[in-house]
């Protein structure tokens with residue numbers, strides 16, 4: 001019993017090896033004073049792969065067994081999120097961006113024969129368990145209801161990506177427990193968009209139909225994703241070093257359409273790329289657009 005409770009030893013050298021490996025593969029920067037974080041999060045991974053400790057974990061990383069890197073990624077990433085998190089960006093989306101996007105859709109429809117090419121494309125860059133894209137989908141649905149604005153749900157598409165396969169699996173199911181469903185949603189929206197299944201709530205097919213989830217590691221190039229009219233890259237850049245942040249923002253810049261807008265998390269900014277992005281304050285939210 002006493003043996004089981006004893007935590008595994010992590011030497012300074014092993015910590016540095018793991019910190020550097022995580023930085024190289026996931027991009028996430030683990031501060032030098034966060035040894036406890038590596039211990040706390042990787043011990044269960046070590047146990048589940050039947051390894052003897054941190055020393056063996058460092059050894060096997062040279063030729064990692066199938067699934068090990070995925071489990072390290074799941075353990076290391078922080079997936080905090082909620083419906084309508086921070087409210088401000090969603091108010092701006094509702095009050096300003098939706099009508100801008102409608103103009104864009106109508107302009108495209110007038111120029112194109114196919115309705116498909118007129119679609120507005122939105123990207124939630126690190127979507128965790130899916131509350132962020134589903135919150136946008138709810139606002140789009142409410143805006144399109146009764147079709148008074150001349151656009152419908154099919155005129156919008158949301159791509160939602162994350163590196164962590166566990167959160168993506170939950171997002172794809174659109175399945176939330178009692179705590180998650182009550183963070184950011186009122187009774188009206190819970191009733192309108194979810195069905196209860198035992199102790200969980202499942203998002204309806206209408207919202208699911210405009211959201212596509214995909215695994216993506218932001219440290220790799222993502223230019224092949226194509227263009228977007230709105231990009232939400234919220235509460236993920238904070239985990240990276242400056243070089244990685246700039247690499248990600250430069251690629252985002254290339255993917256943003258000429259009229260497009262970028263929204264970052266409230267403690268994030270464009271890290272010196274001011275010659276590329278101009279900022280516009282709407283209420284308390286900062287929108288970044290191309291110069």
Ligand SMILES: C[S@@+](CC[C@H](N)C(=O)[O-])C[C@H]1O[C@@H](n2cnc3c(N)ncnc32)[C@H](O)[C@@H]1O
Pocket residue numbers: 026027028077078079080081082085125126127128129132161162163164167216217218219233234235236239265
């Ligand atoms: C704190 S959550 C933010 C969720 C949501 N955007 C929000 O603001 O509520 C950060 C997400 O970034 C993801 N992430 C971390 N490193 C990543 C990487 N290299 N590539 C893609 N996603 C990553 C994590 O898995 C996590 O789900």
